[in-house]
Amino acid sequence: MDLRYRKTIIAGNWKMNLNAEEAKRFITELKPLAARAKWCDIVLCVPFLQIPAAVKAAKGTKIAIGAQNCHYEPSGAYTGEISCGMLAEAGVKYVIVGHSERRRDWGDTDKLVNQKVLAALQAGLRPIVCVGETLEMRDNGVTLDVVRMQVKTALRGVMLEQLRRVTLAYEPIWAIGTGYTATPQQANEVGACIREVLRQNYGARAARGVSILYGGSMNTGNAYQLLAQPDVDGGLIGGASLRTESFGKIIEAAEQHE
Numbered sequence: 001m002d003l004r005y006r007k008t009i010i011a012g013n014w015k016m017n018l019n020a021e022e023a024k025r026f027i028t029e030l031k032p033l034a035a036r037a038k039w040c041d042i043v044l045c046v047p048f049l050q051i052p053a054a055v056k057a058a059k060g061t062k063i064a065i066g067a068q069n070c071h072y073e074p075s076g077a078y079t080g081e082i083s084c085g086m087l088a089e090a091g092v093k094y095v096i097v098g099h100s101e102r103r104r105d106w107g108d109t110d111k112l113v114n115q116k117v118l119a120a121l122q123a124g125l126r127p128i129v130c131v132g133e134t135l136e137m138r139d140n141g142v143t144l145d146v147v148r149m150q151v152k153t154a155l156r157g158v159m160l161e162q163l164r165r166v167t168l169a170y171e172p173i174w175a176i177g178t179g180y181t182a183t184p185q186q187a188n189e190v191g192a193c194i195r196e197v198l199r200q201n202y203g204a205r206a207a208r209g210v211s212i213l214y215g216g217s218m219n220t221g222n223a224y225q226l227l228a229q230p231d232v233d234g235g236l237i238g239g240a241s242l243r244t245e246s247f248g249k250i251i252e253a254a255e256q257h258e
């Protein structure tokens with residue numbers, strides 16, 4: 001992280017976990033710690049149905065509520081989908097786009113991810129754009145090529161003035177939910193590569209201002225080291241974001257870096 005230029009963001013991705021009651025309790029428990037956080041922006045990406053309860057519980061705190069997906073059209077015959085406008089109306093500030101689980105199970109291609117990023121920005125949301133390689137890609141030495149392409153495609157048509165509302169998240173697929181974490185060096189190498197793509201497309205000043213998160217088995221034991229890297233500006237945390245104790249410790253780890 002580099003606090004001179006960009007925000008540190010600690011974001012939880014609850015995936016399909018926690019009911020409304022649990023969401024409320026989680027946020028109530030997190031409030032005192034959130035109030036003490038000086039550097040970190042805290043985001044909780046909750047299941048769609050938990051959004052109203054979460055927004056209500058987080059009102060007046062530093063905790064922002066995010067969604068985990070969106071549709072790219074503002075309205076229409078898209079059964080089962082939720083538009084960015086609906087999310088914004090419900091009080092959502094962030095939306096995860098292109099998570100590898102959606103790319104894998106729901107056919108979110110780079111092109112679709114791009115459409116969702118543009119729709120999110122249009123609706124005033126802050127997209128958290130996920131990119132990352134499979135183990136096979138890493139073994140074949142194509143990680144940086146793959147990530148470069150994912151970032152370029154995801155941001156096609158994003159204007160310079162919109163970029164400051166975009167957050168990137170490097171999530172190596174082999175590290176998600178597996179207990180295997182990228183080393184701080186690996187996370188930083190890809191983070192720096194993402195920033196280089198941003199620099200080429202938007203200039204050094206704009207690129208410096210974008211927060212690039214790491215996700216993939218981030219936990220209380222490895223967060224401090226990962227967050228010490230200059231191009232790791234926060235975390236997108238799955239499993240360890242489901243309990244206030246572990247999520248809180250990761251926030252504290254981030255706060256120790258000044």
Ligand code: 13P
Nearest residue numbers: 013176177216217238239
């Ligand atoms: P885990 O932290 O459970 O590995 O999940 C990471 C993730 O997918 C966050 O979006």
